[in-house]
């Protein structure tokens with residue numbers, strides 16, 4: 462798919478479809494008739510559409526007009542409702558652009574021209590970037606397993622049109638640059654979605670390591686993966702304990718991208734939970750919904766994809782990605798409830814429930830992160846059902862000790878619309894994870910489950926740290942404009958934007 466910007470007018474620009482966005486504003490809609498030649502068939506179609514109330518600009522409205530020869534360069538005109546102007550934002554652009562692209566595809570259009578809508582005080586480059594994200598993420602499908610009767614028609618190109626060579630103050634060159642950056646980030650998000658959606662008969666810890674290595678080779682970052690021998694050598698007891706019921710080998714994956722001028726600059730370390738399937742282990746989960754646990758490696762997917770994005774964008778910053786990967790299975794060799802493990806930092810943990818495995822494998826990575834003297838460590842994990850109970854699928858739960866990074870992620874989360882919501886980690890909650898036989902236990906009982914999970918992790922950190930619980934946001938239950946059902950690739954855009962802004966600081 463090629464997305465470009467071009468100085469051209471829709472009346473002559475040849476395409477299978479041209480899309481216009483219609484704000485929910487009566488005056489604007491009436492004045493929009495001026496775009497069609499007075500007396501033309503198109504003008505009469507458009508005025509009937511408006512007088513009939515078929516298009517009022519509401520965001521679920523879509524109308525197709527068919528120009529007769531000479532009235533337009535395109536075979537069809539797609540009108541997409543944009544919603545109320547006072548609600549317009551970059552998110553409105555992402556969603557509307559996704560709807561336009563999907564509508565064009567459903568009409569078997571291969572080429573689409575778009576006039577971008579002006580929202581807020583954003584310049585054309587920023588709006589084009591949002592539209593690019595919406596288009597690429599909206600067209601995403603995980604359809605590789607379907608038997609294809611006939612090949613799908615693909616939307617091959619989208620062209621943002623400008624009559625005068627500028628889009629809301631941005632030049633064609635500026636818009637082109639913004640599109641290219643947005644494409645890289647959207648493709649990294651798609652990479653994460655593909656990994657998340659892959660079924661677990663094709664996806665084991667070794668597979669995750671291979672995906673990371675391929676990405677590292679292509680995009681330019683170093684990847685090392687520890688197998689069973691190295692895991693034992695480095696005493697990574699959490700990963701070993703969680704994986705020991707599986708017939709597959711565990712992996713600890715280390716990704717290093719050194720983009721800063723000085724390779725000694727303190728890195729930002731990203732840590733991902735990479736459970737390639739979570740049955741719960743001996744504390745086995747109920748059958749209903751267990752299949753969703755194929756994407757219990759979403760944190761890992763986001764970390765791998767974000768390293769790819771940072772390297773592709775050649776960001777001048779040092780980033781380390783750490784992934785703890787295991788398969789949580791019940792078997793004769795599996796960890797039992799009540800087992801105690803002692804981590805390499807001397808802290809012991811009672812495994813009261815083998816389904817609270819994410820925190821067990823993350824602890825090894827958080828200990829490992831210390832050696833980098835990190836500027837900040839951010840872990841991402843589909844960690845608790847309790848976080849989904851608290852926040853639903855709308856926002857990621859954020860906890861941690863890095864107050865500056867919390868503010869940064871809050872702001873950027875709002876910008877890119879991958880929002881984070883802070884939950885407290887008051888010390889009173891720590892009582893809940895006291896154990897009778899070890900320093901801590903891996904479950905805290907019924908209440909505040911997202912928080913007690915975070916407090917378990919906190920015991921393994923001695924640097925500025927953030928925990929993002931993406932249990933609710935990594936999978937979507939219902940398709941929306943640019944988020945299909947299934948894996949969402951959440952936080953790739955959030956983290957890539959954060960790394961971009963951090964790299965511009967100094």
Ligand code: BES
Pocket residue numbers: 739741757814816817818819843844845846847849903904905910932933
């Ligand atoms: N992977 C699950 C959490 C999860 C639940 C992710 C729903 C996505 C959707 C995690 O390993 C888990 O099983 N957590 C338990 C913890 C409990 C045993 C303390 C949970 O949330 O029930």
Ligand code: MN
Pocket residue numbers: 739741815816817818819
């Ligand atoms: Mn679990």
Ligand code: ZN
Pocket residue numbers: 736739757816818819843844
């Ligand atoms: Zn899990």
